Amino acid sequence: MSAHGRAGRRGTGAGRGAVEQGASAVPGHGAPAARPAKIGIRDVGKTFRVRGSDRPFTAVDGIDLDVREGEFLTLVGPSGCGKSTLLDLVAGLTAPTRGEILIDGRAVDGPGLDRGIVFQQYALFPWRTALANIEFGLEAKAVPRKERRERARHYLDLVGLDGFGQRYPHELSGGMRQRVAIARSLAFDPDVLLMDEPFAALDAQTRESLQEELLRIWEKTGKTVVFITHGIDEAIYLGQRVAVMTSRPGRIKRVIDVAFDSREGDLRADPRFGEYRHHIWTLLRDEVAVAQEQERTIG
Amino acid sequence: MADTLTPARGAGPSGGTAGDGGENADGTRPAGRAVPGTGSARGDAPTADDRATNFFRTVAGTRTSVASRLVTGVNRSLALVLLAGVWEVLPRTGAVDPVFVPPLSEVLLAWYDLLLDGRLAEHFQASLTRSFSGFGLAIVLAIPLGLAIGWYRPVADFLSPVLELFRNTSAVALLPVFILIFGLGETSKIVFVFYACAWPILLNTVSGVRTVEPLLVKSARSMGLGPVRLFQKVILPAAVPTVFTGIRLAGAYSILVLIFAEMVGAKAGLGYLIQDSQFSFRIPDMYAGIITISALGLLFNLLLLGVERRFSTWRTT
Ligand SMILES: Nc1ncnc2c1ncn2[C@@H]1O[C@H](COP(=O)(O)OP(=O)(O)O)[C@@H](O)[C@H]1O
Numbered sequence: 001m002s003a004h005g006r007a008g009r010r011g012t013g014a015g016r017g018a019v020e021q022g023a024s025a026v027p028g029h030g031a032p033a034a035r036p037a038k039i040g041i042r043d044v045g046k047t048f049r050v051r052g053s054d055r056p057f058t059a060v061d062g063i064d065l066d067v068r069e070g071e072f073l074t075l076v077g078p079s080g081c082g083k084s085t086l087l088d089l090v091a092g093l094t095a096p097t098r099g100e101i102l103i104d105g106r107a108v109d110g111p112g113l114d115r116g117i118v119f120q121q122y123a124l125f126p127w128r129t130a131l132a133n134i135e136f137g138l139e140a141k142a143v144p145r146k147e148r149r150e151r152a153r154h155y156l157d158l159v160g161l162d163g164f165g166q167r168y169p170h171e172l173s174g175g176m177r178q179r180v181a182i183a184r185s186l187a188f189d190p191d192v193l194l195m196d197e198p199f200a201a202l203d204a205q206t207r208e209s210l211q212e213e214l215l216r217i218w219e220k221t222g223k224t225v226v227f228i229t230h231g232i233d234e235a236i237y238l239g240q241r242v243a244v245m246t247s248r249p250g251r252i253k254r255v256i257d258v259a260f261d262s263r264e265g266d267l268r269a270d271p272r273f274g275e276y277r278h279h280i281w282t283l284l285r286d287e288v289a290v291a292q293e294q295e296r297t298i299g
Numbered sequence: 300m301a302d303t304l305t306p307a308r309g310a311g312p313s314g315g316t317a318g319d320g321g322e323n324a325d326g327t328r329p330a331g332r333a334v335p336g337t338g339s340a341r342g343d344a345p346t347a348d349d350r351a352t353n354f355f356r357t358v359a360g361t362r363t364s365v366a367s368r369l370v371t372g373v374n375r376s377l378a379l380v381l382l383a384g385v386w387e388v389l390p391r392t393g394a395v396d397p398v399f400v401p402p403l404s405e406v407l408l409a410w411y412d413l414l415l416d417g418r419l420a421e422h423f424q425a426s427l428t429r430s431f432s433g434f435g436l437a438i439v440l441a442i443p444l445g446l447a448i449g450w451y452r453p454v455a456d457f458l459s460p461v462l463e464l465f466r467n468t469s470a471v472a473l474l475p476v477f478i479l480i481f482g483l484g485e486t487s488k489i490v491f492v493f494y495a496c497a498w499p500i501l502l503n504t505v506s507g508v509r510t511v512e513p514l515l516v517k518s519a520r521s522m523g524l525g526p527v528r529l530f531q532k533v534i535l536p537a538a539v540p541t542v543f544t545g546i547r548l549a550g551a552y553s554i555l556v557l558i559f560a561e562m563v564g565a566k567a568g569l570g571y572l573i574q575d576s577q578f579s580f581r582i583p584d585m586y587a588g589i590i591t592i593s594a595l596g597l598l599f600n601l602l603l604l605g606v607e608r609r610f611s612t613w614r615t616t
């Protein structure tokens with residue numbers, strides 16, 4: 001099975017190799033020869049202090065992952081394995097307790113407009129219209145008012161919401177809200193788009209159309225995308241590579257290259273699609289069992 | 300379903316149904332979070348008060364079909380007409396003593412006389428000035444203080460014991476103190492109104508800041524906003540509806556407590572008018588004063604509702 005073959009090269013074992021390679025590229029900083037990965041996650045761990053317990057709680061541990069410039073990477077793993085935690089770390093919202101995260105070879109030390117996040121629950125500001133929401137990041141970037149408005153309109157068009165600019169979030173459907181949230185993240189032109197189960201709350205039809213549009217936008221803008229999902233199909237459909245995480249403490253169990261001869265037609269009907277699905281399902285099955293056991297014992 | 304004015308987490312909108320008791324406490328409940336240990340001594344006041352507020356909320360906020368609006372309109376005025384009728388008839392038939400409860404027509408005539416000879420305007424103005432001064436002062440001082448308490452943990456920790464103590468001290472109990480310190484003149488009354496109005500505004504502001512959706516804060520932080528911009532662009536606008544709930548409560552208090560102060564010691568004002576009329580046995584004048592106060596409270600509430608609506612068009616239904 002070709003998927004297996006490729007996955008083998010990029011498994012956890014191979015990840016170590018990538019670390020050394022990446023690490024050697026760092027000291028050179030602007031070293032043109034070995035261009036550093038867009039996102040480099042180096043042996044990253046995050047522990048939380050839990051109230052009423054002196055034992056620290058390890059959410060993720062020893063994560064190694066490189067994301068290439070312009071790549072669309074999807075991340076799957078059992079619930080509670082630390083996917084959101086990892087995304088927060090890349091976003092710079094929290095600091096790792098171990099290891100480091102590099103963007104273009106430079107260590108992350110806080111949030112920044114070079115990365116945009118899209119949350120499952122949209123996180124739109126309810127007192128702002130769709131347009132004003134899209135302008136939010138531009139205000140943070142101190143873009144002049146007139147240009148802000150123009151850019152916001154452009155991105156509103158891009159996500160297919162032309163004419164809905166004056167609506168407040170509560171006047172929009174879930175799918176439309178998520179489109180606004182995506183437009184808001186694109187508007188300040190980040191290199192990296194971090195998406196945490198963005199379509200999980202949407203109905204199947206809306207989800208599919210948003211998946212297609214996201215791919216279209218990604219191809220058009222060339223962003224680097226890290227997309228968390230709990231849907232195996234979604235991960236295969238969207239990702240050029242699918243990273244599978246272990247149960248908590250989360251590590252990268254395997255990274256699988258997804259390649260189709262052509263993306264025309266119904267991808268999900270492609271026999272390769274079924275092979276990928278089965279492969280990832282098998283990888284996840286044991287982890288999910290462990291995760292469920294954990295939830296039972298920890299409560 | 301809730302009407303368009305339903306606050307995200309303010310007082311209940313459901314038009315004074317039984318369930319409201321719990322929600323009404325919201326005006327005060329946040330205090331529990333603001334200052335540890337709830338136990339509100341003022342629990343009853345907001346309940347009764349907010350019930351009235353809810354009633355007018357529904358009147359002003361229902362946006363159903365014209366027909367059903369007409370029906371509710373007729374329904375509501377019908378109740379008022381009935382009340383007026385009962386007030387007119389019972390004293391005339393002798394079912395109640397017309398000396399203590401004169402028929403409505405006599406009260407209205409007395410009101411008209413008070414209006415013509417300018418006394419009503421004089422008392423009305425005296426009350427309104429005191430009420431607005433105390434209320435305005437409360438807005439100007441309590442909102443910034445509430446924002447500071449809600450936003451800065453150390454400020455909250457420092458102030459909370461004192462706040463908790465005063466919060467549980469009835470404003471009415473403090474009136475003699477205010478009179479001792481500020482004399483019988485305008486100052487003590489304005490301070491008294493200010494004191495009563497400051498609490499709902501302060502507590503709601505604190506809760507408004509504290510209960511901002513964490514995901515919004517996270518989202519704003521991810522776009523690189525520092526503490527100052529975060530406060531200005533996320534915390535403040537998110538807190539506006541809750542702050543307004545406090546302002547509306549305070550608006551009602553400002554009139555309620557002022558009347559009390561004017562009954563205790565004053566030379567003018569609607570409270571004085573009522574008290575003085577009773578002492579000199581001008582019973583119709585007394586009722587005229589009472590009606591005027593009700594109308595004033597009603598108008599004030601409608602005004603504040605209008606302002607609130609302008610500021611929170613974005614609120615979800
Ligand atoms: N701030 C925090 N404090 C304590 N524990 C946390 C915190 N954030 C997340 N966790 C825990 O870390 C684990 C991973 O969480 P998360 O990253 O949200 O998982 P996922 O997104 O994969 O479902 C969970 O068990 C969660 O309870």
Ligand SMILES: [Mg+2]
Nearest residue numbers: 083084085196
């Ligand atoms: Mg998650």
